[in-house]
Amino acid sequence: MAVDPRTPVLVGVGQFTERIDDPGYRGMSAVELATEAVRAALADTGVDPAAIAKAIETVYGLRQFEISGPMPATLGKSNNYPRSVMNRVGGDPARVVLEPVGGQGPQKLVTEAGAAIAAGEMDAAMVIGSEPGSTARYFADRDNRPDFTEHVDGQLEDRGHQIHQYFTEYTAKHGLTGAAVQYGLLDNARRSRLGLGVSAYRRLMAELFVPLSKVAAKNPFSSSPVERSVEEIVTVTDDNRMICDPYPRLLVARDQVNQGAAVIMMSVAAARRLGVPESKWVYLHGHSDLTEQPLLDRVDLGASPAAVLAAREALRVADIGVDDIATFDLYSCFPFPVFIVSEALGIDGADPRGLTVTGGLPYFGGPGNSYSLHAIAETVTQLRDRPGRFGFVGANGGTMSKYSVGVYSTRPAPWRADRSEQLNQQVSALPKVAVAERPDGAATIETYSVRYDWPTTTGIIIGRLDADNSRFLATTEDPELVGLMCDGDPLTAAIHVRPTEHGNRATLR
Template sequence: MSTVTSLDPRTPILVGVGQITDRLGQPDYAAMSAADLAADAARRAIADSGAPTADIVGAIDTIATTRQFDNSSPSTHAPLGRSSKFPRSVAVRLGAHPRRAVLEVAGGQSPQHLVNEFAATIASGHAEVVLLAGAEAMSTIRHFAERPDGRPDFAEDPEGEVEDRGYGLRGLVSREQIAHGLATMPAQYALLENARRAHRGDTRAHYLRAMAELFAPFAAIADANPFSTAPAPYCVDDLATVTDRNRLIADPYPRLMVARDQVNQGAAVLMTSVGAAQRLRVPTSAWVFLRGQADLREPNLLDRPDLATAPSAATAIELALEAAGVALDDVGYFDLYSCFPIAVFNVLDGLGLAPDDPRPLTLTGGLPFFGGAGNNYSMHAIVEAVHRVRADQRGYALVGANGGVLSKYSVGIYSCQPGSYVADDSIGMQREIDAAPTVARSAHPHGWASIESYTVTYGKTGPTGIVVGRLEDDGRRFLAGVAADPDGTPDPLLEVLTCSDEPTGSRFYVTPGPSRNEASISRRAATRRRPPRPALDRPFEHVIVERDGHLLTITINRPEVRNALHPPAHRELDEILDAYLADPNLWVAVITGAGDTAFCAGNDLSYSATGKPIVLPLNGFGGITARRDLTKPVIAAVNGYAMGGGLEIALACHLLVVDTTATLALSEVNVGLVAAAGGLFRLPRAIPPTIATELIVTGRRIDAEEARRLGLANRVAPAGQALAVARELAAEIISSSPTSVRLSLTMMQKAQDATAVFAAMDDCQPELDELMTTDDASEGVTAFAAKRPPEWRNR
């Protein structure tokens, strides 16, 4: 056992903690901003150290803060404004001038991860006095956002640099999940909870009772905690009984079992080296040691072999105990992150602990009852852990902090027992986790399948069913939403999810759709919902269709936006191409743009900037870029601009005619996007790869002559004559055998391994999901709509 005098002066310790709650509706409610709350908690932490305040403030060399909900993704909005540099805002309020300021990534693991990281930083001698802080003012924001008058302004832009680490959402948010209704935490966690219930063989009623029995003691602790947001002594029956007040949010969760995010809470931790603590006259009675720590990450949600468990959390605790040199039985105090019951059950299962272990499993009262202060909840748990071990000098407290969907887990073991800092083996263990096999997935499943897990979410429009399924033919996993008739009547499968004794394992039929995969009770039900056979004789709003014998001319008719495409136009083009391919009397199609300015300027970014959902057909951009059965000739007649998605449409065609006014570019990088609708994969196959790379990474435009020289264009027409020349080319094809042409195209596609293009488009979904969570993607579209240069932030 080490003694204080024998410790390396660089040994990291916690010397001060503080927290605050600003309750809406209470007499002392102050409508504090998140920065105010964090600064107030920091003042309390500094005072808690017992050292002179001015000395501590002057010695702070690093301040690191957690993110707020309204700054945790590019799409979040701060209706009352927010600080542009949150750590610096806290420092200004304290009168501190740290040389380093850090804004951490999003996630509930972040407070404990910051403690672990900066303990190592202090131990390495790269910092001496570190302040960690965070807060949420969501209750105030929601309160005033609904009122037109008297709203406070939380916007500020302090001086100084901040190391902004970005949102940290890679692998945690995907377009696939959002499209299937998994945009909220309750829905995603419910999938895991129901998988665990089915794995255990519990009935719905028994499992609901078990969740309530787990959380009732949490509520009792929160009721006695003066910093709780809304203390109330809920009993098991209160939690397990579904009522209007305790309504279902996402099966199996009633409202009282869901983390409470409408809070005004702040917490802070002051860390120093032993040497700095002695120099600053911090009494040893305030010292608390981080005796063990670990940080691990689980595979992405739908890649996990078993949805019923996330073993990395228990593994992280075992690593931390090993670093601390203590056993689980030596730990007297736990705070296990409790956003939902599964987050606690998962740890208990992995460690072999019983839900009724005599040692309380929370120090605060848990997120549904104490308050789920966004990314900062576990900072409150650390504050409580410090208080416990100071009162029990020989005790050990364990804080387990969870982020994502049981995705990230950070652990700290605290004690007043002196000990040298010991590094953990998180890096080595993470390599093993990352090397483990994952589950094969299907993006466009079709056929019979079985339910692996499920949930039903309950919103204003009624219940919505979501399933994780496995295809019967190859076992691949997929997401699907329960289908509905055009009048909104849900498929009978929804009744299976809500009423059957055990939905898991039930058989159903899945079909791919333009926005999501659809789950139906049977093949017959799925077939009944198929759209009617496409027809070309109906009027179209955004496309002009002309038949001339065996030739079909398709004109994108949105000249006011340079024929840029939005979802309604995509749907029309998709239907028209379906009809073309199905009609035996149509042998060749030509696609062009209305007017003399543009063939197609790509995605309608002004429409995108409105925030309306962007849904592409299953066959891709313009109904063509992901079409795998293009067995009849399609000619692109490019007049003017073919930019971004417009060029991707042209590249997906078999032949390309340009007139002398044509300007072609994959310009997505100029607006913070990527040419993922086939351009990244088709252009390097059409022209020399080095030239293609240059055009892709610069967005450089080429003219008709360069397109011809590179072999991209088949023919160059005089200005305004692209369509006429394309029709001449079509006439040459029509003079040949349509059967021979069709089979030639089919065999050429096989020989060229064109399916590799589609496989590459599917394989790149993680990169597209990452792009969706970046500031640059949001900024590019916003800047385009505002007609101003974008301000890139490289995150």
């Protein structure tokens, strides 16, 4: 088919991983990790890397954990991450952007760049990301810590970390300050809806994730290329300790990694002008970017209407069905997002196509906000070897707060708009649950988690007041209730909740 010269195509991808047990491990910075990935992406185009670097007009950077909140970067940082990287490869983009926090960011930015290219706003863009969590841990207690501080002049469109969109003073006061505890609440809510016991659900989660580890074991970019068994994952040991209920460590994203990724996108006209072979081109056939309701507003905490709509919308835009997909990568920070989107697609962990191309966040690695950039890079690589087939990438941010989807193929296709704005209005208009911030009285547990990662093992509760069924948050250190939460099943348990100056507290009744 004749392709509009403004059609965006992905033309270069790159990945880099530094493992702590590598002989040459040196504890690289965020800038250094991204630079290695960018060099790989430039070379991947099959054209002189210097020419491609000079042609890139816009660079979108994804935030590392160390710049994803108000706390300072302990080893120092660049004041202009994208330009620091581009300076090292000979590029001087007219515009650089630093994206807010969110694991949906990689796919959201590829879609944003594609729309801008299709509209004639630019001809060539790159998305970069890296995470130096391993470096931070390695140097934490050492005297010879490096200083990665770097000052670079030039334009920077910093969109702000926006971390506060994912929690409020009320949720933070009640322990919802980390991803594991928040997703624990969601997975236990889903378990409640399914009517499953604690051990049965943990085995279900392990069975879902075992095939991911098999992919990671064969991926040269994996941070932990080890194949796991169901028994390894479900059995709590010193090495596989409980993090937050219902997750032992092997069900949790592995964030202490050193990884980088980069994706280059340009118009068909620019790709032809620069001589990028058509065998490198991959088109974005379908896309969507949806936002879920705030956590406590959601009628069913074990569901995610926005993620389901995002998956279906991207397939609609691509004008294909699930059976047409050859590869999937479903964001797997914890089991919950994989369960939700695989169910929406009508697939499961036994699907011969698999649910990941990388190996998933607990095994391949969870490089902060940039994981799905690796998924996109790997999808592009695999689709080049399977011309005409389709790949699906699902990227998740926050507490199942934002979901972005991309559908890719080497098969030429025009740029198509999606209906994300209208669908977001539809999600926003869904019914909401009334919340009582200072509950007092008899109540039941709707869902829960347990924070084993705190000095004192603490129960985290979302409950419903018997008086009016309003929803509330509470914590507990009550031995009897914490014991039930750790060793039994507290779903629907009768409790008493009371407000205090430091948050709501619950006990059994």
